[in-house]
Amino acid sequence: MVILSTKELNKKQLALFDQKKFALIHADFIKIKWLKFVGNKINECLIFTSKNAVKSVLKSKNIEALKDKDCFCVGEKTKKLLETNGFHVIRHEKDANTLAETICEKYFQKTFTFFSGNLRKEILPKKLLDKKIRLEEITTYKTILQPKRIVLETAAILFFSPSAVESFLEKNTIQNQVCFCIGNTTAQSLEKNSTSIATDKIIIANEPSVESVIEEVIHYYNS
Incomplete structure (x- = not known):
């Protein structure tokens, strides 16, 4: 077979x-190309929906400052990668839709920075913005077919x-x-x-x- x-x-x-x-x-x-990004204005909490976003952020010069932020992520492997590198994950879910619903229900008073790839889906940002939750997005990697x-x-x-x-x-x-x-x-x-x-x-x-x-x-x- x-x-x-x-x-x-x-x-x-x-x-x-x-x-x-x-x-x-x-x-x-697919292959991944890491992108340089400026992370001077970062909100209270960080969102990661993939390990690739975490890997890209780990290359940032401002990495130590980012570790003071609470993290939300998709997947056990993404959570483990964050925690292994000194980040504090307060919530993780199995997919972006469930994570967005959790944030909208329980953490709507917080502000977020979403580290994503260039081909990310609209599910999470749309749900948060529809609820008037403050969200900034930083594209940290590019997916090439x-x-x-x-x-x-x-x-x-x-x-x-x-x-x-x-x-x-x-x-x-x-x-x-x-x-x-x-x-x-x-x-x-x-x-x-x-x-x-x-x-x-x-x-x-x-x-x-x-x-x-x-x-x-x-x-x-x-x-």
Whole structure:
């Protein structure tokens, strides 16, 4: 059985697959370019919806001043990366929509700076601005598509971002493959951009992590 991952996996992640059962193709369908940014006017709290935003901020010259701020983020891995580097995370959620709802309900009196990528979705900023919550946004990285034509027939495809979905579909189509997604926004991008895929062929991971996506693959084919 051939499985395609639209992200290059590390040795530990590859080891999770049964090599006798799965033949794996893995390659990066996107790449990240870090952007220089000025962070002189930062609000009370910081928002991160991806590890890439955290990695970019860690390169900032003002990093120590930023560590005094309370953080809100998406995903356990993003939370761990922030805390490992001395940040204080007071709330994390599984996706941007849930985080936005939490902020609007419980933290609407605070002000926020959102560190994001150039292709970020409108979900979070729109919800906060609709509630008149003060939000400044700083673009800290750029996502560049790296589409590749896949010739081999695959049984399943692993997607880790809406950008990877877009990149894959530039040179490929989805036939009858099962698609495993890291989160709801990635799944929604798949539904929006590929009319040929059936809803029951889209599997969403329980947690927004690479390992959780792999766990879903193993469970699906072992059940």
